[in-house]
Amino acid sequence: xxxxxxxxxxxxxxxxxxxxxxxxxxxxxxxxxxxxxxxxxxxxxxxxxxxxxxxxxxxxxxxxxxxxxxxxxxxxxxxxxxxxxxxxxxxxxxxxxxxxxxxxxxxxxxxxxxxxxxxxxxxxxxxxxxxxxxxxxxxxxxxxxxxxxxxxxxxxxxxxxxxxxxxxxxxxxxxxxxxxxxxxxxxxxxxxxxxxxxxxxxxxxxxxxxxxxxxxxxxxxxxxxxxxxxxxxxxxxxxxxxxxxxxxxxxxxxxxxxxxxxxxxxxxxxxxxxxxxxxxxxxxxxxxxxxxxxxxxxxxxxxxxxxxxxxxxxxx
Amino acid sequence: xxxxxxxxxxxxxxxxxxxxxxxxxxxxxxxxxxxxxxxxxxxxxxxxxxxxxxxxxxxxxxxxxxxxxxxxxxxxxxxxxxxxxxxxxxxxxxx
Numbered sequence: 001x002x003x004x005x006x007x008x009x010x011x012x013x014x015x016x017x018x019x020x021x022x023x024x025x026x027x028x029x030x031x032x033x034x035x036x037x038x039x040x041x042x043x044x045x046x047x048x049x050x051x052x053x054x055x056x057x058x059x060x061x062x063x064x065x066x067x068x069x070x071x072x073x074x075x076x077x078x079x080x081x082x083x084x085x086x087x088x089x090x091x092x093x094x095x096x097x098x099x100x101x102x103x104x105x106x107x108x109x110x111x112x113x114x115x116x117x118x119x120x121x122x123x124x125x126x127x128x129x130x131x132x133x134x135x136x137x138x139x140x141x142x143x144x145x146x147x148x149x150x151x152x153x154x155x156x157x158x159x160x161x162x163x164x165x166x167x168x169x170x171x172x173x174x175x176x177x178x179x180x181x182x183x184x185x186x187x188x189x190x191x192x193x194x195x196x197x198x199x200x201x202x203x204x205x206x207x208x209x210x211x212x213x214x215x216x217x218x219x220x221x222x223x224x225x226x227x228x229x230x231x232x233x234x235x236x237x238x239x240x241x242x243x244x245x246x247x248x249x250x251x252x253x254x255x256x257x258x259x260x261x262x263x264x265x266x267x268x269x270x271x272x273x274x275x276x277x278x279x280x281x282x283x284x285x286x287x288x289x290x291x292x293x294x295x296x297x298x299x300x301x302x303x304x305x306x307x308x309x310x311x312x313x314x315x316x
Numbered sequence: 317x318x319x320x321x322x323x324x325x326x327x328x329x330x331x332x333x334x335x336x337x338x339x340x341x342x343x344x345x346x347x348x349x350x351x352x353x354x355x356x357x358x359x360x361x362x363x364x365x366x367x368x369x370x371x372x373x374x375x376x377x378x379x380x381x382x383x384x385x386x387x388x389x390x391x392x393x394x395x396x397x398x399x400x401x402x403x404x405x406x407x408x409x410x411x
Contacts, residue, residue, distance in 0.1 A: 084385040103377040112378030167354040175347045187386040
């Protein structure tokens with residue numbers, strides 16, 4: 001495994017588990033980066049280090065984190081498109097400027113920018129492990145399915161362009177005249193680059209031998225229902241879950257401890273009931289149970305302790 | 317000497333006329349048809365990549381923007397072609 005993705009409903013501990021896993025692997029001597037795809041990223045909070053928009057930040061030996069500022073990436077991207085048009089034609093026509101502005105204002109644009117940054121990071125191949133803290137459920141499904149959708153799209157676009165080149169060739173052979181545009185070469189290069197990037201990402205997302213997608217659930221009804229839906233939805237896009245992590249589990253001994261107040265005992269009992277449901281519904285998909293901590297796992301030291309609790313002394 | 321040159325010129329223009337005649341008889345239609353196919357392909361390409369410009373939603377336009385600089389000169393003509401009124405003669409003559 002090289003790419004580990006943590007997905008789940010909001011607020012269940014995806015970021016903490018991503019950071020914990022990264023900390024653990026880094027302590028084992030692997031060069032690791034943890035990347036947040038969530039627009040409301042909280043790696044900064046978990047690591048207690050300002051990462052937002054700062055690029056790849058080294059936090060400890062072998063441990064790196066990346067929290068992109070998607071709005072800034074979109075703005076920079078917009079500027080680079082404008083610059084290219086000015087370099088090629090001397091100015092940006094009004095209707096083209098309007099299109100750049102309206103395209104960049106779409107909400108899916110920052111999602112796409114994050115997606116492209118994720119591709120960029122993986123393609124550079126600087127790390128042994130890549131850990132992705134995904135955005136909540138529905139967004140994550142859309143985000144990951146983007147790879148196969150865009151891959152299909154770009155293949156169609158490239159096919160049309162290739163057919164056009166064939167026609168150009170035919171016209172040139174018969175009449176000796178050029179019919180294709182002179183910028184065809186630049187266009188084909190650009191298309192092939194996009195096709196390579198998207199094809200690469202689509203392959204990585206569906207490669208079960210190198211990519212593991214973990215779904216985080218807590219022993220509560222809403223989270224269980226959400227997980228069932230997510231499994232179905234991911235499957236629709238050909239993405240199989242590698243495992244389910246049950247997080248924030250209260251120690252069951254609390255239920256029989258006479259010093260524990262009824263309020264907490266009731267919660268523990270409720271969780272135990274839901275744990276049975278989780279076992280019935282997800283069975284052998286469950287790969288780990290993570291106990292509820294007595295304080296929030298934040299900062300490198302605390303994350304290391306959490307990693308010890310979650311992964312113990314061994315790792316597969 | 318001049319006469320020889322004149323003959324050669326005459327022969328060249330006859331040769332060109334025959335070439336044009338044969339081209340007109342055999343290949344002109346084929347070339348026109350191919351160019352029309354090429355135009356439709358260009359329109360389809362623009363639609364699938366830049367459909368948003370005409371209010372036709374396509375996939376997130378992130379990668380379309382990368383292709384934008386290469387299609388800038390075609391945008392005006394493409395919009396005009398796609399948005400103009402059509403009548404029965406367009407169908408007859410393949411417009």
